[in-house]
Amino acid sequence: MEKISIADKMVNFMESASWIRKMFEEGARLKKEYGQDKVCDFSLGNPDLSPPEAFQETLEKAAADRSPGVHSYMPNAGLPGVRDKIAIQVAKDHEVEPGGDEIIMTCGAAGGLNIIFKAILNPGEEVIVPRPFFVEYHFYTDNHQGRLVPVDCNDDFSLDISAIAEAVTDRTKAVLINSPNNPSGAIYDEKSIEELARLLERMDKEKGQTIFLISDEPYRKLVFSGYHVPPLMKHYKNTIVTTSFSKDLSIPGERIGYVAVHPEVHHKALLLGALNLANRILGFVNAPALMQRVVAEVASQKVDTSIYERRRDLFAEILTRAGLSFTLPQGAFYFFPKSPIEDETKFVRTLQNELILAVPGSGFGLPGYFRLAFCVDDEVIKRSEDGFKKAVEKSLSWTRA
Numbered sequence: 001m002e003k004i005s006i007a008d009k010m011v012n013f014m015e016s017a018s019w020i021r022k023m024f025e026e027g028a029r030l031k032k033e034y035g036q037d038k039v040c041d042f043s044l045g046n047p048d049l050s051p052p053e054a055f056q057e058t059l060e061k062a063a064a065d066r067s068p069g070v071h072s073y074m075p076n077a078g079l080p081g082v083r084d085k086i087a088i089q090v091a092k093d094h095e096v097e098p099g100g101d102e103i104i105m106t107c108g109a110a111g112g113l114n115i116i117f118k119a120i121l122n123p124g125e126e127v128i129v130p131r132p133f134f135v136e137y138h139f140y141t142d143n144h145q146g147r148l149v150p151v152d153c154n155d156d157f158s159l160d161i162s163a164i165a166e167a168v169t170d171r172t173k174a175v176l177i178n179s180p181n182n183p184s185g186a187i188y189d190e191k192s193i194e195e196l197a198r199l200l201e202r203m204d205k206e207k208g209q210t211i212f213l214i215s216d217e218p219y220r221k222l223v224f225s226g227y228h229v230p231p232l233m234k235h236y237k238n239t240i241v242t243t244s245f246s247k248d249l250s251i252p253g254e255r256i257g258y259v260a261v262h263p264e265v266h267h268k269a270l271l272l273g274a275l276n277l278a279n280r281i282l283g284f285v286n287a288p289a290l291m292q293r294v295v296a297e298v299a300s301q302k303v304d305t306s307i308y309e310r311r312r313d314l315f316a317e318i319l320t321r322a323g324l325s326f327t328l329p330q331g332a333f334y335f336f337p338k339s340p341i342e343d344e345t346k347f348v349r350t351l352q353n354e355l356i357l358a359v360p361g362s363g364f365g366l367p368g369y370f371r372l373a374f375c376v377d378d379e380v381i382k383r384s385e386d387g388f389k390k391a392v393e394k395s396l397s398w399t400r401a
């Protein structure tokens with residue numbers, strides 16, 4: 001038999017992640033066969049709103065800058081003036097006072113997570129994550145020889161602190177949280193963050209080893225009326241934050257974000273040095289220069305979140321009328337309803353037959369649910385109502401048969 005020259009691990013990963021490819025291929029086929037405007041595609045978390053006007057204006061100004069060196073290599077952590085401005089935003093979000101030295105500009109939150117794991121993980125060390133979670137976390141921890149340890153949340157997708165406590169072992173290096181959450185839309189409230197912080201402090205003492213709290217927060221500014229994303233650094237000093245401007249400024253293709261470390265984090269100089277080196281040797285070298293200069297000026301801006309909120313409310317009515325149950329998203333732009341039948345992949349296929357594209361919960365570590373991204377036009381949401389009703393009726397008829 002011919003020997004495969006591609007890494008076994010990558011071949012296996014491609015197979016395990018093949019549902020994403022299959023979904024994509026199936027979506028493309030349906031759009032070709034029935035027409036783009038007939039398919040309701042809720043499969044991708046690709047923001048559809050235009051970036052704020054201030055972003056566009058700042059970009060144009062920055063692009064016109066012809067000063068010597070504007071396109072040069074720079075320190076791996078990013079442009080010093082930019083990092084100072086980002087530190088001001090982190091201070092507002094987290095209620096501590098980091099300096100620019102505690103900020104590393106990155107290629108998105110994905111780049112941020114990879115440099116964090118590279119900086120802190122020894123082979124076999126564990127990262128606890130509440131499920132459901134962003135599918136790429138598995139790959140990112142594996143990239144750096146770590147192991148992801150998913151734990152259950154409560155039924156409403158809030159943090160189950162005792163489940164996290166039970167999962168801690170001598171190999172635990174970090175707890176990774178993402179709030180507002182992809183895919184559930186849940187925001188972990190301040191009380192649960194305080195409890196988590198106290199747990200980690202206790203464990204740090206008991207185990208004699210730092211357990212980092214990593215907060216992946218690209219949806220921090222996409223929050224609906226009545227909700228608020230609490231500060232984290234204020235509650236726990238061994239916190240590392242990573243985020244990006246992908247969702248709040250609607251610029252995911254520009255690959256710009258940052259990592260911020262608490263000013264009193266354990267072994268701060270070593271950690272910052274490791275993050276810096278990781279940015280360089282993972283091949284990012286530094287975050288894109290032009291985008292660094294732009295986001296520094298518009299770091300407090302965001303897209304009009306009332307549009308996402310309007311869509312959330314519209315979608316909630318439609319899903320309710322179709323007989324689906326869900327926890328109302330508090331932020332981000334995803335619904336994560338319960339599948340009306342146990343096998344959610346079968347339900348997702350039934351939705352496909354109605355020209356509705358969704359993603360099975362198995363992909364987020366939680367079978368029995370499915371994800372719907374509502375970064376699509378209101379018309380697409382409205383058009384989906386009949387399809388949802390038919391798919392639910394069909395699925396329930398099997399359970400009755």
Ligand SMILES: Cc1ncc(COP(=O)(O)O)c(C=O)c1O
Nearest residue numbers: 108109110134178182216244246
């Ligand atoms: C929870 C979460 N973390 C990280 C990322 C990666 O963000 P970025 O594209 O800014 O690197 C995403 C992207 O969808 C996400 O949903």
